[in-house]
Amino acid sequence: MAACLTDELIRIYDALFAAFGHQRWWPAETPFETMIGAILTQNVSWTNAAQAIRNLEDAGMLDPHLLAAADTTEVARLIVPSRFYNLKAERIREFSGVYVAEFGGDPATMAAVETGTLRERLLSVRGLGKETVDSILLYACEKPVFVVDAYTRRIFSRYGLLPEETSYDQTQRLFTENLSPDVGLFNDYHAQIVRLGSAICKKSPLCDCCPIREVDGEIRCAAARS
Numbered sequence: 001m002a003a004c005l006t007d008e009l010i011r012i013y014d015a016l017f018a019a020f021g022h023q024r025w026w027p028a029e030t031p032f033e034t035m036i037g038a039i040l041t042q043n044v045s046w047t048n049a050a051q052a053i054r055n056l057e058d059a060g061m062l063d064p065h066l067l068a069a070a071d072t073t074e075v076a077r078l079i080v081p082s083r084f085y086n087l088k089a090e091r092i093r094e095f096s097g098v099y100v101a102e103f104g105g106d107p108a109t110m111a112a113v114e115t116g117t118l119r120e121r122l123l124s125v126r127g128l129g130k131e132t133v134d135s136i137l138l139y140a141c142e143k144p145v146f147v148v149d150a151y152t153r154r155i156f157s158r159y160g161l162l163p164e165e166t167s168y169d170q171t172q173r174l175f176t177e178n179l180s181p182d183v184g185l186f187n188d189y190h191a192q193i194v195r196l197g198s199a200i201c202k203k204s205p206l207c208d209c210c211p212i213r214e215v216d217g218e219i220r221c222a223a224a225r226s
């Protein structure tokens with residue numbers, strides 16, 4: 001663990017926390033709702049995904065056994081707000097099938113599986129990529145896995161801690177190799193990154209109101225210096 005990188009990552013988190021407060025993720029009532037939310041929010045805003053979850057709940061379908069056996073057309077009809085609904089309906093049914101068949105539809109049984117083994121198994125489910133699987137591992141199973149998204153890459157490359165073209169794994173290693181495997185920290189750190197990336201560090205960044213524009217008297221981002 002490189003002490004200076006660790007300190008820098010912690011200082012950035014502290015500045016985000018001071019500005020935004022704890023983000024209280026994931027916004028879900030149950031671990032299974034978190035899992036389905038992680039699939040529904042692929043390539044769409046959380047607002048869209050949340051509406052699709054409400055539709056499933058109102059229809060009494062937010063249940064792994066029901067979704068595993070459901071007609072995908074019916075599921076697709078309920079999740080229209082999440083876009084790509086036909087594809088996502090199939091992903092939800094396939095994931096629910098695995099969740100029921102291999103873990104009994106029980107989050108504790110799933111969370112008891114060793115992290116690397118579980119990650120590999122979930123990555124082998126059709127349509128589940130690294131961001132979705134890591135969200136399930138962190139937010140539903142409480143595993144110390146850092147979730148990476150486009151905001152993470154953008155912010156930390158602008159900040160100079162990652163190259164401009166960076167992979168998912170390289171970005172993830174920046175955090176996992178320099179921070180203690182702390183579920184609470186990983187949970188809120190990713191949530192803070194989403195808050196910063198969606199509201200301030202946009203394609204055209206609003207550096208003047210960025211809480212990490214200046215950390216310890218130093219301006220790191222080129223965009224903030226111009």
Ligand code: SF4
Binds near residue numbers: 201205221223
């Ligand atoms: S200072 Fe600007 S470029 Fe740097 S993280 Fe903040 S908004 Fe993004």
